[in-house]
Amino acid sequence: MTIKKGDLILLCTEEGRTYLIEANERPFQTHKDNFPLKELVGKPFGTTIIGTKGHKAYALRPTVYDYLMKLKRVTQIIYPKDIGYILLRLDVCPGKIVLECGTGSGSLLIAFSHAVGEEGKVISYEKEARFQEVARENLKRFGLLERVVFKGEAQGVFEEKEEVDAVFLDLKTPWELLEGAWRALKGGAPLGVLLPTANQVSETLRALEKLPFVGTEVLEIMLRFYKTNPERFRPEDRMVAHTAYLLFTRKIKED
Structure with missing residues (x-):
């Protein structure tokens, strides 16, 4: 696949710094060099570009992971270490x-909309209009906007009735929308909830006991990177540890 004008590329420098930018007529300047991006148009992804001072950079094809790590943020985001498991x-x-409540900056929304493909749909509820606007910008930049339907604040229930394949809740008081999630889900379909604090987990579990859900699990995911020097291979000094608790359960129908 060749690079076209306006395509997003992940520019990776020799020292490993990365930048998600468009291939266009304007040069791109880093702290070390100035790279003429117009020279990339018509060339394949993976091409090496030489800066005006002789430094090298590499034009890589962005992955969804790159999109998530480089998106515009106005809120805390859900990170790839949790997103992969959620999917x-x-x-x-x-x-x-898929129905989500709590759009935020749209990191999980990008992953959902990418995964459902052109035939699928993501319904995203969010009470803050400014968050939705940022999420729209991010989706448009990555070519995924048409797969998403944006809606406002959910007032205890969702408009959808037994028609969605999955629900994910990411808001301060998810227990207030558990019944609404149950009504929106198809029979046997999964519900996921992101919960930053232990007391939110307890409150959600208490509310779930009153509703027809089964197979409830709560977990957290740890991620540790390693130094890639073959002579001193060891863990990085810092670790991405606790970000949030994740709760998963499944809808059942009672006679």
Whole structure:
């Protein structure tokens, strides 16, 4: 695949710094060099570009991971270490209809909209209009805006009734929307909840006991990177540890 004018590229410098930018007529300046991006147009991804001072950089094709780590943020985001597991637990794949409540800056929304494909749809509820605008910008930049339907604040219930394949809640008081999530989900479908604090977990578990859900699990995911020097291979000095608790459960129907 060749690079076209306006395509997003991940520019990776020799020292490993990365920048998500468009291939266009304007040169791109780092702290070390000035790179003529117009020279990349028509060339394949992976091409090496030489700066005006002789430094090298590499034009890589961005992955969804790159999009998530480089998006515009106005809120705390859900990180890839949690997103990958969420996608699997909610069985998000092409053609599915996914409902989320709590758009934020749109990191999970980008992952959802990428995973459901052109045939699927993501419904995203958010009470803050300014958060939605940022999420729209991020989705448009990555070519995913048409797969998403934005809605305002959910007042205890969702408009959807037994028509979505998965629900994910990311808000301060998710227990207030558990019944609404149950009504929106198809039978047997999964619900996921992100909970930053232990007391939020307890409150949500108490509320779940009163509703027809089964198979409830709570977990957290740790991630540790390692230094890539073969002579002194060891863990990095800092670790991405606790970010939030994740809760998953499944809807059942009672006679």
